[in-house]
Amino acid sequence: MCMALASVLLGWLNLDAESAGYVWGTALPRVLPTTLILAVVVPALAGVLGVAAAWLVAVHEFPGRRLLEALLIVPLAIPAYLLATVYIGWLDYAGPIQTLLRAWFGQGAALPPIRSTGGAAITLALALYPYVYLLARGAFATQGQRALEVGQSLGMSRWQGFWRVGLPLARPWIAGGLLLVMMETLADFGAVAAFNVDTLTVSIYQAWFALFSLPTALSLASVLVLVAAVVAAAERRTRRQRGYTAAGQQARRVHLHGAGAWGATVALGTLATVAALAPITQLLVWAAQHASDFDTRYWAFASHSLSLSAMAVGLLLAGALALAGLQNRAGRAGHLLARIAQSGYAVPGAVLAVALFTPLAGLSNAFNAATPADWAPILLHTSLATVLLAYATRFMTVASQPIEAGQLRITPALRDAARSLGLQGSRLWATVHLPLLRPAILGAALLVFIDVMKELPMTLMTRPYGWDTLAVRVFEMTAEGEWERAAVPGIGIVLLGLLPVAWLMRSSDPSGATDAA
Amino acid sequence: MLRAKLWVTPAHRPLLALMAACVAAVLPACGQQQSAGEPLVIYSSRNEQLIKPLLDQYASETDQAIELVTGKEGPLLQRMRAEGDQSPADLLLTVDAGNLWKAADDGLLRPLDDATLEQRIPPHLRDPQGRWFGLSVRARTIAYSTERVQTDALSTYAALGEPQWDGRLCLRTSKKVYNQSLVAMMIAAKGEDIAQATVESWVANLATEPFANDTAVLKAIAAGQCDVGIVNSYYFGRLQREADELPVALFWPNQAEGLGEARGVHVNVSGAGITKAADQFDAALALLRWLASAEAQAGFAGDNLEYPANPAVEPVPQVQAWGDFVPSLINVSTAGRLQADAVKLMERAGYR
Incomplete structure (x- = not known):
């Protein structure tokens, strides 16, 4: 990660005045407002959706709750650019909905333009709210009902209980989720490009691909890193000195009745339909239209996707747990190391890929030059290890956020009790912390698995020869604008992404709440 | 209460097995080299x-x-x-x-x-x-609605900036290299000032925000959102294969002699x-x-x-059916040399 950051910063040294002057002087002032709007509005929308949905499913009981609880995670498995393609296909002037409106109400009938900053914000929020939902659900499940009971004992209504007890106690989780959403929004290129909404990422690629100035692109990317680091630090500062630990057993779910119960079902059902079921149906229809594309090579693509995701999960969980352990003990230096390791998420994948790739290629060259000519040359920069390293640089924060938040639920009293029983160091960690972190670790594993499954630019650039994945396949289709054909590998990504969702839902009812009859 | 839960519960085993199987499946592939001759x-x-x-x-x-x-x-x-x-x-x-x-x-x-x-x-x-x-x-040319446009109204790329096309033009985003090349060639033929004036007149005629791809431009013309646009011919061909009665056709611009450097379809x-x-x-x-x-x-x-x-x-026959055209004969490498200038020009002209 340090190496990648160093490469990004090195861009500053090689700036060519002409391109840099143009981008910083002309393009940046135009794209910065849009970027900031998206960076604020998308997390806000995703936050409202995610927190409301999580509060409903974690603390209440209503018809269809268990099914909806799982369905609401599903949009996570749909790459944002595919969701954007589906929505634009439906809602643009030439799409079926507006065509129908014109047929019914005449030529003047029109929806607000979908290809706009607003359209991009709503689409990104629908694609990304599961980050908040997943983390907040875990927090409410371990604390929410208790919070309500406490609130009630103090004479608060359920609504007040949510605002004054439930929400504040879940803050690190929600903030962690919002941070992921914001960084993902800042790094997004595929979705905003589909809307033709210009953000900082678009300018980065513009500088690189159109003006042929990689250093200018890297200097712009360092702005993204800076913004992400500042926001993360600010969030962390405000949560200091507070306790978020969980105590005692789980309480019972609140049973909703009548209009409230059906209201919850309809609201969450609508969200699940708009963000997951309907887009997946559309992708299936497109995939069926191009079913002849499907051949035996797809088994290899799928198995590569699965293998890379599984290996990345193992690597990143180990890394995140090590970072968490480090922070417990090492104080300032540990925190700094953790921040550095996590800052890669806001950098667009392709930029991070070259930042990693260029020094590694140099290293390979130096090694090959130093070894005898008849030795087989090594290709350090396109090896499995490099792909995994690239994932680790970019997705460390995805693994860390849930685990760090999970750690906050462990009471010092518990740690002290364990110490008094003679447990110390790594044994204390393994026997007390690790089991208590289990739900957090599972959540982190799920997020990493799906994020890696969707990842394209780094896989594309650093994969060893022959390692084509489903996401690479999507690229091959979309490179010539065949978006609907891309649904064949696209639906593969969604289905594989659903595997761990289904498994997570089955193996761990996160609330562990007893269902009161 | 301190009794720690068993870390790996039975429910986890399938996933662990899957992960192990994946890793086992890929490891042998790592060391493999292509055998038959050097590829x-x-x-x-x-x-x-x-x-x-x-x-x-x-x-x-x-x-x-x-x-x-x-x-x-x-x-x-x-x-x-x-x-x-x-x-x-x-x-x-x-x-x-x-x-x-x-x-x-x-x-x-x-x-x-x-x-x-x-x-x-x-x-x-x-x-x-x-x-x-x-x-x-790859020919980048004009597509028009066969229902609302007479071909004698069409002549050159630059003429799409005429007042008669006000609110009737659809374009793809300026971020696409195809448009950057087109504008670069206009710079090569006519110079920056005239090229910028042309791009500005296009922007003034736009029916809607620029689209993310050529197919969307063609669909917008078919649906009646606009009447003319600029696309690569093969996107039209693809759409033609999907829909039999597409109310859109291709027009080859800049064919008249006497246009000098600007003569010919942009390729x-x-x-x-x-x-x-x-x-x-x-x-x-x-x-x-x-x-x-x-x-x-x-x-x-x-x-x-x-x-x-x-x-x-x-x-191929489907492509032949669109008719013959005179292509621009400016060396295509010019588009690369002037690409950065074209990008900046389009930004100045407000073409997004």
Whole structure:
């Protein structure tokens, strides 16, 4: 990660005045407002959706709750650019909905333009709210009902209980989720490009691909890193000195009745339909239209996707747990190391890929030059290890956020009790912390698995020869604008992404709440 | 309460088994090397499904092992730069003259003085120093509504800025290299000032925000959101295959004599060049010649409804049906040289 950051910063040294002057002087002032709007509005929308949905499913009981609880995670498995393609296909002037409106109400009938900053914000929020939902659900499940009971004992209504007890106690989780959403929004290129909404990422690629100035692109990317680091630090500062630990057993779910119960079902059902079921149906229809594309090579693509995701999960969980352990003990230096390791998420994948790739290629060259000519040359920069390293640089924060938040639920009293029983160091960690972190670790594993499954630019650039994945396949289709054909590998990504969702839902009812009859 | 839960519960075993199986399945693949002879390595940003069938054909006919490494243009070029003279790439295959120009400008490609290639590919479709050769031609032209536009109202690209098209024009985003090349060629023909005035007049005529792709422009014309647009002809061909009665047709602009440098339909190429780092030069040259030959050209261009770069080869019937046109004869490498200027010009003109 340090190496990648160093490469990004090195861009500053090689700036060519002409391109840099143009981008910083002309393009940046135009794209910065849009970027900031998206960076604020998308997390806000995703936050409202995610927190409301999580509060409903974690603390209440209503018809269809268990099914909806799982369905609401599903949009996570749909790459944002595919969701954007589906929505634009439906809602643009030439799409079926507006065509129908014109047929019914005449030529003047029109929806607000979908290809706009607003359209991009709503689409990104629908694609990304599961980050908040997943983390907040875990927090409410371990604390929410208790919070309500406490609130009630103090004479608060359920609504007040949510605002004054439930929400504040879940803050690190929600903030962690919002941070992921914001960084993902800042790094997004595929979705905003589909809307033709210009953000900082678009300018980065513009500088690189159109003006042929990689250093200018890297200097712009360092702005993204800076913004992400500042926001993360600010969030962390405000949560200091507070306790978020969980105590005692789980309480019972609140049973909703009548209009409230059906209201919850309809609201969450609508969200699940708009963000997951309907887009997946559309992708299936497109995939069926191009079913002849499907051949035996797809088994290899799928198995590569699965293998890379599984290996990345193992690597990143180990890394995140090590970072968490480090922070417990090492104080300032540990925190700094953790921040550095996590800052890669806001950098667009392709930029991070070259930042990693260029020094590694140099290293390979130096090694090959130093070894005898008849030795087989090594290709350090396109090896499995490099792909995994690239994932680790970019997705460390995805693994860390849930685990760090999970750690906050462990009471010092518990740690002290364990110490008094003679447990110390790594044994204390393994026997007390690790089991208590289990739900957090599972959540982190799920997020990493799906994020890696969707990842394209780094896989594309650093994969060893022959390692084509489903996401690479999507690229091959979309490179010539065949978006609907891309649904064949696209639906593969969604289905594989659903595997761990289904498994997570089955193996761990996160609330562990007893269902009161 | 301190009794720790067993870390791996039975419910986890299937996942762990799956993960283990995946890792086990891929490990043997890591050490494997291609056996039959040293393969010719191609770095390609041309669509895999367009190029692979041809390469497979060549591989089976000549017994030449080929490794096709696909990627996006920018990262692929950066990869070659980083790998330097140790790059495994023998041949670079990419779409857009801008990328080919950049690869040559960075010294990644080897100049060739090859009579066969020069005879097969016309001068304006290859690098003057022989560092790359165009292999298929992509025409960027005007599409119009057959229901609302008479062809005699159409003449040149620049004329789409006339007041008669106010609120009737659809364009794709200026971020797409196809539009950057088009504007770069306008700069080459008419100079920056006139080119900027033209782009500004287009922007003033736009019916809606620029689209993210050419297909969307064509669909918008069909649906009545606008009446004219600028697209690559093969996107029209693809849509034609899907819908029988498309109320959209292609018009070839800038055909009149007396337009000087500005005469001709704007064309771009996909093409290839042999890398400086190539250690399989002869094999790479043999493949490049074959790709330019009559045998390969029909498939190379036809599979994507493009025009063959080799004038001895006819386009496929669907493409022929769109009629003949005079192409712009300005060397396509000009588009690469002026691309950055075109990008800045479009930003100034407010073309997003």
